Amino acid sequence: MRLDVVLRVATKFMLAPLLLFALYVQFHGDYGPGGGFQAGVIAAAAIILYGLINGLGPVQRIVPVGLLEVLIPGGVLIYVAVGLASMLLGDNFLDYNHLAHDRIHGQEWGVFLVEVGVFLTVFSTMIAIYYAFAGRRRS
Amino acid sequence: MIETTVTILLLLMLGAVTIGIVRVRGLFAAVVLLGVYSFLMATLFVVLDAVDVAMTEAAVGAGVSTVFFLGALSLTDTVEAPGKRRQIMPLFVAVVTAGALLWGLSDLPEFGSPDQPIHRQGADYLVRSMPETGIANVVSAVLASYRGFDTLGETTVVFTAGMGILALLRRRRGEGKS
Numbered sequence: 598m599r600l601d602v603v604l605r606v607a608t609k610f611m612l613a614p615l616l617l618f619a620l621y622v623q624f625h626g627d628y629g630p631g632g633g634f635q636a637g638v639i640a641a642a643a644i645i646l647y648g649l650i651n652g653l654g655p656v657q658r659i660v661p662v663g664l665l666e667v668l669i670p671g672g673v674l675i676y677v678a679v680g681l682a683s684m685l686l687g688d689n690f691l692d693y694n695h696l697a698h699d700r701i702h703g704q705e706w707g708v709f710l711v712e713v714g715v716f717l718t719v720f721s722t723m724i725a726i727y728y729a730f731a732g733r734r735r736s
Numbered sequence: 737m738i739e740t741t742v743t744i745l746l747l748l749m750l751g752a753v754t755i756g757i758v759r760v761r762g763l764f765a766a767v768v769l770l771g772v773y774s775f776l777m778a779t780l781f782v783v784l785d786a787v788d789v790a791m792t793e794a795a796v797g798a799g800v801s802t803v804f805f806l807g808a809l810s811l812t813d814t815v816e817a818p819g820k821r822r823q824i825m826p827l828f829v830a831v832v833t834a835g836a837l838l839w840g841l842s843d844l845p846e847f848g849s850p851d852q853p854i855h856r857q858g859a860d861y862l863v864r865s866m867p868e869t870g871i872a873n874v875v876s877a878v879l880a881s882y883r884g885f886d887t888l889g890e891t892t893v894v895f896t897a898g899m900g901i902l903a904l905l906r907r908r909r910g911e912g913k914s
Contacts, residue, residue, distance in 0.1 A: 635795060672895070722897060733905065
């Protein structure tokens, strides 16, 4: 914990661009490469990097385990909710045409919400796996 | 021409790294080599114009899973246990599998050929996606809209994996706070 100044400073510089890039990949996925899965993994990598440098305690103050246990099923539930909403609006399951005033906007909303669901589940699952490994002691 | 050279170079490096992974005894080195392998694969995907897959491979294969492997290593030994010297059966299985794969390779259509069935008979998403969904990236349109049900299944798989890991590996509350 003495010679890792370089790592700490470099990590501080990298964290914000990493999270920003994750958001870019998430929200620009309609136009460029990327989407919920990639963005979730990149954002989780940023959090895991923070955990590697600062230890499990500080990172679990930022993303507590309780939050993860809500987010993992939460993403899937958002996804299913979009599907059910489109059913209630008179379409097939996960057919987004009637989610907004016209078809194109409906598709945009549907894809956006679905990608948010994917993001939340992937992001929180990756971090949960990291916590599970990092939280164990060698027996 | 350049693309072919780059591809061949990457494939040669992939082969070298694979042999390294099999040969090396220290598991720490093997994990690092696995990361190298994933980065080479990601570069190969970029050469093949599959940027989405390349991003996933670089982030998951080279980044996060390397951390997971290291985390698992810190819980176990870092040197592979020496195996039996000569094992005929694994070699036989490997050779037969490789032979079957090479044999199957000869039936594949030429790379990028527009005559292959997937381009002639599949649904024409390239034409349909823009007027129907207004999403410029066809990959996103197919994943989230046309094949939304599949992606729901994939998300559920990730969810199941997370739940499984949590159930198996998590310290139970109150089970010693070391």
